[in-house]
Amino acid sequence: MSNIEDLKTSVINGRRKDAKLLTTALLEEGTAPEVLLEDALIPAMSVVGEKFKNNEIFVPEMLVSARAMKESMKIIEPKLIEAGIKPKYKAIIGTVEGDRHDIGKNLVATMWKGAGFEVIDLGVNVTPTAFVDAIDEHEADIVGLSALLTTTMPAMRETVSAIKAAGKQLKIVIGGAPVTQSYADEIGADGYASDAASAVDLAKSVLPA
Amino acid sequence: MKYNALAIPDPDKLIYGVSPNPVTTRHGMVIGGGTVYPELNFTLPDIKIEAASMPEVRRHYQQIVNEALTRAAELEAPGVMLEFETLPPMTEFPDFGMDIVKILLEGIETAHEKYGLKATLRATPNDNREFVRPPLMRSGRYWEAMLELFERSAEAGAEFLSIESVGGKELHDDALVNGDLREVLFSLCVMGVRDMKFLWDHIVPIANKHGVYAAGDTACGFGNTAMVLAERKMIPRSFAAVVRAVTAVRSLVAYECGAVGPGKDCGYENPILKAITGFPMSMEGKTAACAHLSPMGNLAAATADLWSNESVQNIKLLGGMAPTCYMEQLIYDCRLFNEASKDGPEAALQLRNWLVKSDAGLDPQAMIITPESSVAIANAIVSSENHYAAGIAAAREAIRLMRESSESGCLKMEAKEAAWLDRMEDDLDDMPDTEEEFIEEMMEDVDTDKFVPEDYELPALALS
Numbered sequence: 168m169s170n171i172e173d174l175k176t177s178v179i180n181g182r183r184k185d186a187k188l189l190t191t192a193l194l195e196e197g198t199a200p201e202v203l204l205e206d207a208l209i210p211a212m213s214v215v216g217e218k219f220k221n222n223e224i225f226v227p228e229m230l231v232s233a234r235a236m237k238e239s240m241k242i243i244e245p246k247l248i249e250a251g252i253k254p255k256y257k258a259i260i261g262t263v264e265g266d267r268h269d270i271g272k273n274l275v276a277t278m279w280k281g282a283g284f285e286v287i288d289l290g291v292n293v294t295p296t297a298f299v300d301a302i303d304e305h306e307a308d309i310v311g312l313s314a315l316l317t318t319t320m321p322a323m324r325e326t327v328s329a330i331k332a333a334g335k336q337l338k339i340v341i342g343g344a345p346v347t348q349s350y351a352d353e354i355g356a357d358g359y360a361s362d363a364a365s366a367v368d369l370a371k372s373v374l375p376a
Numbered sequence: 377m378k379y380n381a382l383a384i385p386d387p388d389k390l391i392y393g394v395s396p397n398p399v400t401t402r403h404g405m406v407i408g409g410g411t412v413y414p415e416l417n418f419t420l421p422d423i424k425i426e427a428a429s430m431p432e433v434r435r436h437y438q439q440i441v442n443e444a445l446t447r448a449a450e451l452e453a454p455g456v457m458l459e460f461e462t463l464p465p466m467t468e469f470p471d472f473g474m475d476i477v478k479i480l481l482e483g484i485e486t487a488h489e490k491y492g493l494k495a496t497l498r499a500t501p502n503d504n505r506e507f508v509r510p511p512l513m514r515s516g517r518y519w520e521a522m523l524e525l526f527e528r529s530a531e532a533g534a535e536f537l538s539i540e541s542v543g544g545k546e547l548h549d550d551a552l553v554n555g556d557l558r559e560v561l562f563s564l565c566v567m568g569v570r571d572m573k574f575l576w577d578h579i580v581p582i583a584n585k586h587g588v589y590a591a592g593d594t595a596c597g598f599g600n601t602a603m604v605l606a607e608r609k610m611i612p613r614s615f616a617a618v619v620r621a622v623t624a625v626r627s628l629v630a631y632e633c634g635a636v637g638p639g640k641d642c643g644y645e646n647p648i649l650k651a652i653t654g655f656p657m658s659m660e661g662k663t664a665a666c667a668h669l670s671p672m673g674n675l676a677a678a679t680a681d682l683w684s685n686e687s688v689q690n691i692k693l694l695g696g697m698a699p700t701c702y703m704e705q706l707i708y709d710c711r712l713f714n715e716a717s718k719d720g721p722e723a724a725l726q727l728r729n730w731l732v733k734s735d736a737g738l739d740p741q742a743m744i745i746t747p748e749s750s751v752a753i754a755n756a757i758v759s760s761e762n763h764y765a766a767g768i769a770a771a772r773e774a775i776r777l778m779r780e781s782s783e784s785g786c787l788k789m790e791a792k793e794a795a796w797l798d799r800m801e802d803d804l805d806d807m808p809d810t811e812e813e814f815i816e817e818m819m820e821d822v823d824t825d826k827f828v829p830e831d832y833e834l835p836a837l838a839l840s
Contacts, residue, residue: 225792226610227555265424265464267506270549270601274610292507317689318463321424345422362608 169193171207174239178211181231183238190239200246204283208236208243212281220364226274233277254285256374259301260311261289263322268315271342274363275311282367284309295322295329302335309370312356314343324354331355338373342366377766378632379758383654387747390647391728392680392713396654399589399636401535403494405455407638408656408681412713414706415457415498415641415658415684416444417667418699421691425465430472436690437476441483443696444703449491451707454714456493457658457682458484459641460534461500462525468504468518470525474532481533498591499534500640501525503542513543513571513831526579530586537583538640540596543571544626546827548598552611552619555796557771557803560619562818564598565767566811568626570832576633584634592655593630594643595623600668603644603741607669612796614778614789617740621753621774624648625766628757631655641684644676644741647750648770652758656681663705666698671739678731678747683709736787740778743787749777764811768804775801 169192177185193203215232218224247253258279262272269291276286287305289297302310310330314323323346327339340358341351351359357373360366383397384390395408405413418440423429441458448456460480466473480497487493504518505511512519526537544567551559572593583590599620606616624645631637637655639646641664646657657680662673664686670676677683685702695701716727728747735742743749756773760766775797781787782794808814819835829836 222609223792225555225612226553226605230554270553270605273549274553290509316463317422318420318425320422363610 169196171198171203174203174207175211175214178208178232178235178239179214181228181235183235186235187238187242190242194242194246200243200250201252203239203243204247208239209281209283212236216278216281216364216367230277233281236281254283256284256308256370257287257305258284258309258311258370259287259289259298259305259307260313261293261298262291262313262315263319263326264292264294265322266314266316266319267291268313268343271315271363272311272313275313275342275360275366278363278367279311279370282371284370295326298326299329299333299335302330302333302337307337308374309338309340311366312339312341314341314346317345320345320350327354327356338370340366340369340373377758377760377762379628379652381758382651382751382754384651385751385755387751388725390651390679390747390750391724392678393717393724395637395650395656395681397636398656398681399638401455401494401496403455403488403496405457405494405496407457410717411454412680412710413455413457413682414448414453414703414710415459415682416699416703416706417459417461417641417685417687418444419461419687419689420463421689425463425472430475433472434475434479437479438483439697440690440699441480442486443700445483445487445493445495446491447696447700447703448495448707449487449493451704453493453707453710456495456703457498457536457638458495459498459500459538459684461540461687462502464502464504464507467501467522467525468507470521470528473501473525474528477529477532477534496536497534498536498538498640499526499529500538500540501529503539506542506545510825510827511542511546511831512828514574523578523582526582530582530588534588536589536591536638537579538591538593539575539579540594540640540642541572541575542597543575543832544568545597547822549601552602552605555611555615555799557615557618557800558807558818559822560622561764561767561771561807562814562822564595564622564626565763566815566818566834567827567832568595568598569629569763572626572629573633576630576635580634589637590630590635592635592637592639592643592649593627594640595627595645596640596642598626599623599644600642603670604668606741607671612793613671614740614793614796615800617744617778618771618774618800620645620741621648621744621770622767624753625757625763625770628652629763638682641682642686644670644672644745647679647745647747648754648757650679651751651754658682658684660684660686663702663709666702672735672742672745674731675735675742675746677709677713678728679750680713683713737781738788740787740789740793743781744774744777749774752777762811764814768807771800772804775804
């Protein structure tokens with residue numbers, strides 16, 4: 168009999184093959200896919216995220232865990248869709264127009280996926296219109312905007328304005344080296360995360376429980 | 377490999393202000409000739425750069441050059457390098473960039489006429505090629521516009537041409553966050569080296585045509601990205617230190633193609649390159665905290681021929697506009713270096729050693745660019761038969777230096793950092809003997825959708 172705790176441990180330790188085998192076994196033994204997600208994978212990534220926040224591990228170790236979760240998700244996801252179970256939150260993320268920096272944006276996307284969000288990554292140099300179109304298409308709950316240059320901060324402001332002008336009610340959060348909480352307040356964003364590690368907490372704090 | 381011996385084999389000769397192959401400017405600055413000069417870098421506050429905002433953009437640069445050079449003259453600076461590192465729209469639309477080049481050159485000439493100040497301009501078009509995904513490295517409008525800006529800047533009178541090129545970055549960011557040394561080596565020593573060769577074979581002829589200097593490149597987008605990630609505790613400092621050592625192999629290619637320095641400020645690999653080439657180098661350290669943090673604020677000055685602030689926004693501080701304040705800081709640092717030199721080589725060496733010792737034991741990234749480490753890594757590079765082997769040799773040497781320094785108590789390193797030394801050594805032990813084998817293996821492993829293999833002279837599809 169497989170143990171859900173073992174699956175959680177395999178993800179924490181980044182053991183991809185074990186995660187895959189345990190996921191398959193647990194499903195065959197009758198464990199519901201949403202239980203695997205809620206009781207093993209998301210808590211595992213939460214542990215990993217905490218370790219990272221506490222400087223116990225580095226990003227490469229965190230990503231090893233994320234890849235183990237991904238292996239498990241490849242098996243679970245079709246079952247969830249089959250059962251009509253959707254992720255609790257849908258997020259869109261991108262680097263604003265004129266800016267092609269994406270390390271921070273990619274890490275936030277990984278952290279959000281680890282928290283069970285469905286994440287649509289629009290990439291870099293994303294125009295305000297492309298953000299609005301993607302929000303329309305995917306009916307997202309939250310959008311994350313990233314900028315690394317002072318000269319692309321105005322594009323962040325324009326993107327927030329475009330989203331609001333289009334009447335979108337979703338939450339907007341921002342991040343990037345030159346960005347601050349006061350800038351978020353100034354441009355009407357709902358929140359600011361100073362680093363990828365705090366992006367999950369931020370998203371959860373602005374989204375309805 | 378062009379270089380098979382070191383221009384500066386003795387670590388005690390690897391020192392600020394002095395290079396075996398100095399360069400002389402039109403106004404008579406001799407960079408690497410015994411004097412350290414300030415190199416001021418600056419950028420805009422949050423302004424969107426477009427035709428409508430260009431009058432405001434021009435006003436910013438006019439203010440920067442006029443106020444900063446006035447302060448430099450008041451403080452009797454022996455000379456000043458200004459670096460104009462463009463923002464993306466200024467390279468994309470060379471007319472925007474040239475507006476600023478002209479303003480800066482006029483400011484330099486005015487300061488020369490008015491105060492007798494020796495000043496010069498380094499033009500650094502930013503590398504926009506990655507604005508399309510996958511990047512087009514050898515064709516397309518971004519490539520053409522970049523070359524146009526180099527050409528027109530040189531023609532207008534910018535005496536030094538530099539760039540922070542991005543070849544290989546398509547894979548390198550992922551390599552960093554995954555802690556993947558093999559992919560780092562592939563990005564820097566296979567892709568990066570090929571792109572550098574192609575790029576500098578275009579820049580050097582432009583410089584020669586206009587009688588200006590092809591100065592040098594920097595692996596900023598690689599080594600400094602690693603450094604910033606390490607500062608934020610996202611990747612191990614020991615890993616970032618190895619990345620830094622390997623970046624020297626990539627940056628060296630500019631000099632192999634005919635660049636003559638001064639190397640660009642944000643290349644913290646420059647001490648290694650100075651040891652190899654003997655060309656002068658710009659460095660940045662504590663005075664670059666306005667742009668990014670670093671663990672080697674003093675040590676970076678130990679081998680500097682120009683002393684820089686990396687980049688500061690034109691915003692008001694209590695003392696004045698930020699670029700003017702930074703000009704003052706750089707000048708005072710340079711005064712100290714030059715005053716020590718006036719007291720003779722022993723005094724200069726004493727100051728250099730203090731700069732080194734104050735940082736070297738506290739961080740592996742600092743330790744691997746001390747003069748002794750730089751010469752050791754430089755030796756490993758020039759003893760290699762090609763860039764692939766040089767990358768591996770540089771990485772191995774950096775690991776050896778860190779391990780020995782840590783074991784002898786000269787370098788503080790946390791256990792979780794030290795564990796990465798074994799991990800990286802294992803990766804190096806698994807590297808194939810030849811570059812051909814390595815390319816074959818990597819083209820099966822990496823995401824080939826992220827780059828255009830032909831632009832790197834790599835097979836379009838996996839070889840298997």
